[in-house]
Amino acid sequence: MSLRILVATAAVLLGVSPAAAQFPIFDAHIHYSRPDWTAYTPERALSILAQAGVRRAIVSSTPDDGTLMLYDRAPAGIVPFLRPYRTRDDMGSWTRDPAVVAYVEERLNRRNVYRGIGESHFGADDVEAPTVRRIAELAKSRNLFLQCHVDETTVEKMLVAYPGVRILWAHAGMSSAAATVGRLLDRSPMLWVELALRTDVAPDGTLDPEWRALFVRHPDRFMVGTDTWTTSRWESVRPATAAVQRWLLQLPRDVAEQIAWKNGERLFPPP
Numbered sequence: 001m002s003l004r005i006l007v008a009t010a011a012v013l014l015g016v017s018p019a020a021a022q023f024p025i026f027d028a029h030i031h032y033s034r035p036d037w038t039a040y041t042p043e044r045a046l047s048i049l050a051q052a053g054v055r056r057a058i059v060s061s062t063p064d065d066g067t068l069m070l071y072d073r074a075p076a077g078i079v080p081f082l083r084p085y086r087t088r089d090d091m092g093s094w095t096r097d098p099a100v101v102a103y104v105e106e107r108l109n110r111r112n113v114y115r116g117i118g119e120s121h122f123g124a125d126d127v128e129a130p131t132v133r134r135i136a137e138l139a140k141s142r143n144l145f146l147q148c149h150v151d152e153t154t155v156e157k158m159l160v161a162y163p164g165v166r167i168l169w170a171h172a173g174m175s176s177a178a179a180t181v182g183r184l185l186d187r188s189p190m191l192w193v194e195l196a197l198r199t200d201v202a203p204d205g206t207l208d209p210e211w212r213a214l215f216v217r218h219p220d221r222f223m224v225g226t227d228t229w230t231t232s233r234w235e236s237v238r239p240a241t242a243a244v245q246r247w248l249l250q251l252p253r254d255v256a257e258q259i260a261w262k263n264g265e266r267l268f269p270p271p
């Protein structure tokens with residue numbers, strides 16, 4: 001048992017926060033959508049992130065104004081992604097809606113702050129849909145990431161259909177196995193993976209051996225995340241991030257540092 005794990009374990013047993021053993025966190029999956037605005041002021045949302053140890057975060061929101069509210073108050077800490085949803089109703093229809101293209105282009109042109117487009121949801125049948133194609137072209141021409149909440153079949157189709165586009169795979173496909181994620185990472189240098197909501201990476205707090213081996217093999221391709229997909233989830237930012245800290249401590253330090261924050265800092269250098 002390493003000293004770091006010993007210290008963390010002792011701290012947990014004593015019921016105190018293991019502050020000295022914590023990594024700074026780059027959180028690759030935060031939303032600040034309309035229902036959140038009345039429950040949490042932008043200042044309160046930023047303070048929740050800071051108290052959880054989140055140094056910087058990728059934020060996208062429905063509508064996008066939520067992201068800009070946080071960004072304008074903390075430009076050094078917020079990495080804005082443009083979500084292609086004006087309202088939640090767009091979630092099911094955006095892939096074939098030309099008005100979504102107009103919305104995305106208008107927002108990209110209005111503020112030169114975005115580092116990616118997404119998070120967006122779609123399926124394998126939507127990969128060639130016109131609005132997905134146009135957004136992939138925008139991502140390529142403007143050097144933006146696409147954050148895609150899609151299954152493994154769909155992410156593979158995206159990598160083939162749009163080879164010049166950097167893809168941030170939300171939730172590692174939500175249920176894809178470590179072996180599948182590893183195969184896709186081996187095959188494509190344009191794929192990065194974030195682990196929001198993937199508590200199965202460390203069931204009962206212990207890092208799963210297959211995930212651990214994959215993190216060691218591809219330490220430069222993973223980021224952690226929380227996903228405040230519904231307002232009540234803001235109350236989980238601290239405990240969820242603390243749970244991530246516990247499994248990060250079970251990795252070699254250089255691997256843990258990359259996944260905790262260095263990959264985010266490298267891919268999205270502060271402006």
Ligand SMILES: [Zn+2]
Nearest residue numbers: 029119227229
């Ligand atoms: Zn999400």
